[in-house]
Amino acid sequence: MANAKASVEVTAKTVEEAIAKGLEQLGVPREEVEIEVLNPGRSGMFGLGAQDASVRLTHIVASKPEQPLEEITEQMAPEAEEIPAQPQPAAWPVETVELAVGLLQGLIDRMGIKGKVVARISDEFADEEGASTLVLNVTGKDLGILIGRQAETLQALQYIVRLMLSKSLARWEPVVVDVESYRVRRRRALQRLALRMAERAVSTRRRVILEAMPASERRIVHLALRDHPGVTTRSIGERDHRKVTIIPK
């Protein structure tokens, strides 16, 4: 990947094709780009009135992903070590943290994945899960398989860990399961995208439609723009195709 371009605009028959072409041009995985739908395109009838779809893809992770990831991991490690020495509010006793780490580690070991679970107590997911959340981050090499398309695998992993932990504790515990800090990075990227697209909606006086996202990601966009003076947001479309629309006020 010699000097990948930071951003490309691609036109194709459908949005999906355009995205696929763009990812190929950039040579990066889908998780690492922001996707803006410039024109959703139209299939037309018998080729009449058909319009190509166009998208802009912006690479959001530096071209050497290894480096920043290690930095993030190092920043987390000391925090995790502090947990036993400096107990957090009663909600997260050491035994609970150890139980949660053990359950997730047990899962990934049996999945044949070489990774290590690092725990931290954090308030960065406060708007999603409430004040201080237990975050279990899996670190290691080539863990993309644990994230999956549209983070489907990561969501499944989190769901099973939450169920297993809640069963052991006999109460619901919404721990956050992350892989290589994907959620943290994706979240920041979505917040930046939301703000940029809001500016565009305001300056062009036209609504901006983002690509289809899972509910958890749409929520991040809605929350990022909740107090924005110039726009409102709404999700449109059905199930897997739901998209956030940013509407100028």
Next chain:
Amino acid sequence: MSTMKELIEYMAKSLVNNPDAVVVHEVEKAGTVTYRLSVAPDDMGRIIGKQGRVVNAMRILLRVAATKDGRRATLEIV
């Protein structure tokens, strides 16, 4: 290859009220391994979940294990 079976047992036993009743059978046919999971009758709901959410999450994780193993695997509740 036994890890996939272990993975299913591990998940299932942690989710049910009667872990001793969890049984996983492994059947290999035409390159695909089928795992048949059975649990105590009153644990069926816990293992399937609303609209199959639990068993579907287990299937997704099983798929990762199978991919790592270079094989295909399916999970059925019996």
